[in-house]
Amino acid sequence: METEVAYELLSALRVYKDGRVERLRGTATVPPLLDEKTGVQSKDLAISPDSAVSARLYVPRAALGSPLRLPVLVYFHGGRFINYSAWSPTYHNYLNTLVAEANVVAVSVDYRRAPEHPLPVAYDDSWIALKWVAAHSAGNGPEEWLNSHANLEKVFLAGDSAGANIVHNMSIRLGEEKPEGIEVPGAIMVHPYFRGNEPLPLETTEPEKRSLVERSWNIVRKTDIGCDDPLINPTMDPRLSGLGCNRVLICVAEKDVLRHRGWHYKDVLSKSGWAGVAEVMDAPGEDHAFHLFNPTCDSAVNLMKKMVSFIKEGK
Template identity: 70%
Template sequence: METELLYDMSPYVKIYKDGRVERFIGTEIIPPSLDEKTGVHSKDVAISSDSAVSVRLYIPKAATDSLRKLPVLVYFHGGGFIIETAQSPGYQNYLNALVAEANIIAVSVDYRRAPEHPLPAAYDDSWTTVKWVASHSIGNGPEEWLNSHANLNKVFMAGDSAGGNIVHNMGIRLGEETLKGIEFSGVIMVHPYFWGNEPLPSEITEPERRTSVVENLWHAANPTTTGCDDPLINPAMDPRLSGLAFNRILICVAEKDIFRHRGWYYKEVLSERGWSGVVEVMEAPGEDHVFHLTNPGCDNAVKMMKKLVSFMNEVDK
């Protein structure tokens, strides 16, 4: 007898009641390398013997030829907490390009994925990684690339989709638990995966097939959730929001993306709650969710890359 389906989120993933998971996208992986096009070197590192989390580190060729320490970007990949990895070709190619353009070091987090490891596993692994990066603050951490080349007084976080959601939730944790030895200069949320039980006025016309995938992904990733008004996915419901521990936020949205309205709403809610930082929204006309990964050479992706680079290279005010 065929096992019953628990969630059918084709063409992305099917999850069965016996725990089996069929992923249809985001399954390809490629090894780290020295990228000939950009000169960026990458390698995979297990961050501790007692942790399941690993990272893919990226360093530009210029770093090894200079004594100047470089800013650090901690990056969280997307995929609804369920698909894609830090070894996915789209992320490898994008981070090679971003690291070369911005002249930074990147730490791409390979957190454990749901449903095999339901939330909060991804959040916990991400937090473990941020603490691991901070452990290099006086130059005696476990990773020599960070000891020798990282400026931990200028650290950024970024992520797309579920990774954008993780960036927000790391900010909530940082507001409650101070990390010594690391200073965050800003964060970037690209098409962040936020939602809510009540549709925003601009979401009412969204087809049910699209909204049901958004909601089912969340319930599949977090089976014990209270629903789509859980503060983890609906920041407007979090009483701790004003304590978000960032001073600068760049939110990237896309005109045709189902999450577009939530990105703008996030900015609005931060203002209403008295959060004291600066938030900017950049919208890509005519584009859909994570277009910059699927079509990195298009005009809007090039503009977005330039914006991310300038955001990270601005002198702190």
């Protein structure tokens, strides 16, 4: 007899009563390789066998034979903390292009996912990855690509959706306990996965979409606070003014149900006493994560250009 379903999350997840988890999207993977189109080389490695944290590293092929040190981009993939991975073709292809355009070394973090590993596991894994990057500051870390090619005085954090949420939470933690040996001048949050128990004035439409976001959160984070948890509602976090970077780029999309939270985050952050500079880039006519699924459209090209210029502006 077929195992009964315990619960489902539309288009994302099915959990059976026997504990089996079936992911309904983002399960495809591709191996690391030399991408001939962009000239970017990638490889996979285990960051911490004890916690099962892994990553895919990307380096422009031309840099492998050069003494030049490049900025580092630490990237966190999206997917509601449930779907996709660092090995997903969606993210692999996007990182190849971003690395080539920005001329950076990238570390795409493969954190453990809910519901098998509910939050804060993904945050803990991501912090382990950041500390692992910092361990290369003296040039004698475990990964030669970082020892030889990384400029750890220019480490940028970036991610989309749930990954952008991770970027925020890593930035909060950097403000409290920055690993020795790295400088993080900037963070990029694309369509950040933020929410609150009470809707903002402009969030009165699309109740079904808002409900789906809230239900997703309640699956990945087992608390009674709901969406006023500071992990998803930064306005509830008294540590916001201590955000551990100098610049933040928040990218939103006009049709995205999360759009107003991105603008609200910018306003609250700017008024918190934080000494940095935050800016918002809007994408008219676009929806959530459009740049990943239609990377050659004009809006996606403009977003890529903005991210690249943000990185190249450095400190």
